Amino acid sequence: MQDYDPKLIASLEEKARLLRRLVLKMTHAAKSGHPGGSLSCTDIMTALYFHVLNVDPKRPDWPQRDRFVLSKGHAAPILYAALAEKGFLPVEELTTLRKFGSRLQGHPERGTVPGIEACAGAEGQGLSFGIGMALAARLDKSPTRVYVLLGDGENDVGQTWEAAMAAPHFKLDNLTAIIDRNGLQQEGPTEKIMSLEPLAEKWMAFRWHAIGIDGHDMRQILSALDEAKATKGRPTAIIARTVKGKGVSFMENVVKFHGSAPTDDELKRALAELGEPA
Amino acid sequence: MTGIVWKTESQRDYFGKAVLELGRENPDVVVVGADTTESLKTSLFGKEFPDRLFNIGIAEQNMIGIAAGLASSGKIAIAATYAVFGTAQVYNVIRQSVAYPKLNVKIFCSHAGTSVGPDGATHQMNEDIALMRGLPNMAVMVPCDAPETARTVHAAAYWNGPTYCRFARSNVPTVTSADDSFTIGKASTIRDGSDVALIGCGIMVAMCVEAAKSLDAEGIDARVVNMSTVKPLDFDAIRKAAKDTGAIVTAEEHSVLHGMGSAVAVEVARTRPVPMEFVGMPDHFGESGDAESLLQKYGLTAAKIAEAAMKVVKLRGG
Numbered sequence: 193m194q195d196y197d198p199k200l201i202a203s204l205e206e207k208a209r210l211l212r213r214l215v216l217k218m219t220h221a222a223k224s225g226h227p228g229g230s231l232s233c234t235d236i237m238t239a240l241y242f243h244v245l246n247v248d249p250k251r252p253d254w255p256q257r258d259r260f261v262l263s264k265g266h267a268a269p270i271l272y273a274a275l276a277e278k279g280f281l282p283v284e285e286l287t288t289l290r291k292f293g294s295r296l297q298g299h300p301e302r303g304t305v306p307g308i309e310a311c312a313g314a315e316g317q318g319l320s321f322g323i324g325m326a327l328a329a330r331l332d333k334s335p336t337r338v339y340v341l342l343g344d345g346e347n348d349v350g351q352t353w354e355a356a357m358a359a360p361h362f363k364l365d366n367l368t369a370i371i372d373r374n375g376l377q378q379e380g381p382t383e384k385i386m387s388l389e390p391l392a393e394k395w396m397a398f399r400w401h402a403i404g405i406d407g408h409d410m411r412q413i414l415s416a417l418d419e420a421k422a423t424k425g426r427p428t429a430i431i432a433r434t435v436k437g438k439g440v441s442f443m444e445n446v447v448k449f450h451g452s453a454p455t456d457d458e459l460k461r462a463l464a465e466l467g468e469p470a
Numbered sequence: 471m472t473g474i475v476w477k478t479e480s481q482r483d484y485f486g487k488a489v490l491e492l493g494r495e496n497p498d499v500v501v502v503g504a505d506t507t508e509s510l511k512t513s514l515f516g517k518e519f520p521d522r523l524f525n526i527g528i529a530e531q532n533m534i535g536i537a538a539g540l541a542s543s544g545k546i547a548i549a550a551t552y553a554v555f556g557t558a559q560v561y562n563v564i565r566q567s568v569a570y571p572k573l574n575v576k577i578f579c580s581h582a583g584t585s586v587g588p589d590g591a592t593h594q595m596n597e598d599i600a601l602m603r604g605l606p607n608m609a610v611m612v613p614c615d616a617p618e619t620a621r622t623v624h625a626a627a628y629w630n631g632p633t634y635c636r637f638a639r640s641n642v643p644t645v646t647s648a649d650d651s652f653t654i655g656k657a658s659t660i661r662d663g664s665d666v667a668l669i670g671c672g673i674m675v676a677m678c679v680e681a682a683k684s685l686d687a688e689g690i691d692a693r694v695v696n697m698s699t700v701k702p703l704d705f706d707a708i709r710k711a712a713k714d715t716g717a718i719v720t721a722e723e724h725s726v727l728h729g730m731g732s733a734v735a736v737e738v739a740r741t742r743p744v745p746m747e748f749v750g751m752p753d754h755f756g757e758s759g760d761a762e763s764l765l766q767k768y769g770l771t772a773a774k775i776a777e778a779a780m781k782v783v784k785l786r787g788g
Contacts, residue, residue: 200633310567320532
C-alpha cells in the first residue's frame, strides 16, 4: 500500500466524523430516512468527495468532470452532506431533508441540487447509468472517471448483474463500482435474506478487477481507489466491508437504523460519540 | 371492402434509414439495442458508426439504463427493440432513470400490437401506449406509416426530453405523402368531413380512410384524423372534431382500456361531450395466427370502424 500522508488521513477522518454528524442531524430533523446505510459508506464518500473526485461546485456541469452515481439512493443523506461540505449547496439547507418544498428529496433527484448525477431509489439501476456515462466519456475522449456506489443488497437485483456483465465486455477501465458491504438489508442479514457470498468471486467471474478492503480504513479506501485508476482494460469493483450505523455505538449493526431516524436522546448521544464540538 | 389498393412499406426499414441519416447529421447521436440491431435495422447506423452503436444483449433494463447514462452526458440516445421488451420489461427503469430526470432517451419499438401475428400473445404488445403515456415527461408517438415513422426519428431527436415511438412488425399501407410533415403534438387531417370524425393512430389510420370511403356510400361524410402523437395530445384537433362533427370514433391497435382512445375521450368529456365509440384490442391477450385473421377476430377492421361510425352518428341524431 502506498504511504499516505498522515495529515491527509487525519483530515479525511475528521471530515468523515463531520459528515456523520450531519447525517444524524438531517435524519433527526426529517424524523425519517436511512441513517444506517449512510453511516456505513461515509468513509468511502469522504474519500471520494474530498480526495478523489474531480468535481467543481462552481462548474457543476463541466463536461470533463468525474461522475459519481449513488445507486443506493436511500443513502441520500450522506450524498447531500458531502455535496454541502463540498460547496454544492448551503450546509444550512441540509435539515430541510424530506420536507415539503425542499430540494433534498427523500431519494436523490437529478436536476435539483447541482452535483446530483442520477435519480436513484429503486435499487439496482445505478451501474447501468454509470456504464452509459463511461461510454460517453470514451466517445468524447474525456479523462472523466465514473464511480458508482452500490449497496450490497443491490446484488440481489438482476439489473446489477446485467450491468456487471456489460462493463468488462466494453472494457470500461474508467468505471469503478464500490460495494458497501455492510451485510444488512431492510429485513435482516444479507446472508439470511438472499446470500451473496462468495461476492468478490462473483465479480471476478464477471471479469472485473476486484479488490476487498475494510471500508472504514481510510488508507485502504484511498489505496483501492488508486489501484482502480491504475487498472487498465477492465473495470474495478471495490468490495468494502463496512458496518451499518458505523461510528455510533448503539447504531452499529442494528437493523432498525436501516430506515429509522434517531430520536432526540439518540441524536444527543450520537453527536457526543462523534465529537460534536460543544 | 373499398377497393383501395395500398402501397405497403416497412416501418423498420424507414426507421433504420432515418437513424443513419440522423447519425450523419449529428455526431451526438448514439444507438443502443438489445440483440435487436439487425431486426430494427439500426445495424445500418452501426455499420457506418461502429463506435456509436452499443448492442447490450438480451438485457433491456441495462440497455435503458445505459441509454440514460449516455444521455446524461449530452448524447441523444436512441434505444430500439420490440415493444413488449422496450416498455413492459423495463418500466421502472424508464420511470426512474429516464422519465424522472427527463433525459434525452428516445425509445423506438417495433412489433407493437396484435398484427405481430404468429409469435403470439407474448410478443403482441397492446399495453405500451398506456404504460408510456402514464409517465410524466414522456412524449408518445404512433406513426401511421413507414414515411411518417422516418419523420418521427428527426422530431424525437430534437425534442427536449424522453420519447417513445411504437410501430408495426409487418409492412403497412402508406397513407401520408412525401411532402407531409410531422410535428410532435400535432394531429393531421387526412380527409375532411363533417358528419363524424374517425381518429386513428398507427395501422388503423389506413383503415379509417377505408371506412370513410365506405361511409360515403351511406351518405355519411367522415373526417379522418391521424393522431400520430398520443402525448402531448393535440387538444385543438380533438375539440374541433367534436365541434364540427358531433360524433367521434377512435381506432388503435392497442387495448381500448387505456390507449389513444381513452386519452381522446377524456378531452372530449371535459370540453365538448359527444357520442364516442372505441375500436381497438379488447381487454384480452392475443394469440398466434396470421395478422389478417387476428385483426378480423379482434375487430380491428375498417368494417368495424364504419359500423361504429354509424352507431355514433345515430346516437348524436340530428
